[in-house]
Amino acid sequence: MLRIIALIYIAAAVLLHGAEPDLIANSGFEKLKGGIPLGWSGVDGLTVTISKDGNPGRCLFFDTSVLQKDKKTFQEDPEQYKGPSKGGQYSTVGAHEGVWVFSQAVDLRPDDDCFVITADVKADVVSAPMVLIRGFTLVTE
Numbered sequence: 001m002l003r004i005i006a007l008i009y010i011a012a013a014v015l016l017h018g019a020e021p022d023l024i025a026n027s028g029f030e031k032l033k034g035g036i037p038l039g040w041s042g043v044d045g046l047t048v049t050i051s052k053d054g055n056p057g058r059c060l061f062f063d064t065s066v067l068q069k070d071k072k073t074f075q076e077d078p079e080q081y082k083g084p085s086k087g088g089q090y091s092t093v094g095a096h097e098g099v100w101v102f103s104q105a106v107d108l109r110p111d112d113d114c115f116v117i118t119a120d121v122k123a124d125v126v127s128a129p130m131v132l133i134r135g136f137t138l139v140t141e
Contacts, residue, residue: 026040030058042101042102043101044075048060048063059120063099064093064099068091068096068097069085119131
């Protein structure tokens with residue numbers, strides 16, 4: 001029995017040691033400054049906020065039901081924003097522009113072939129949410 005436990009321990013150590021490092025800086029949103037995760041842009045405190053409901057830890061919370069006029073008011077002067085206005089679903093940011101965040105650029109080496117991106121998504125609506133991941137490459141002549 002002790003030999004089996006030792007083998008499990010060794011196997012776990014090998015697996016953990018061989019794990020690839022996380023290429024996204026502050027991917028768990030552990031480091032915050034003023035409620036904004038370091039290394040990330042687009043977290044405005046209205047349409048995108050940090051939540052503690054991640055599995056595990058913190059996660060991004062996207063609210064696409066915010067009215068466009070409320071977003072504009074919040075961006076221009078957050079103190080003037082008094083809460084959600086009345087309006088229909090076709091006046092929301094989700095209907096016209098969406099919400100987004102950007103991490104710092106990932107520094108890939110010339111010999112890197114690919115990398116893995118995962119996203120856990122939870123939604124309270126019938127339609128499935130979309131996760132769009134964009135990558136950019138430097139093209140030189």
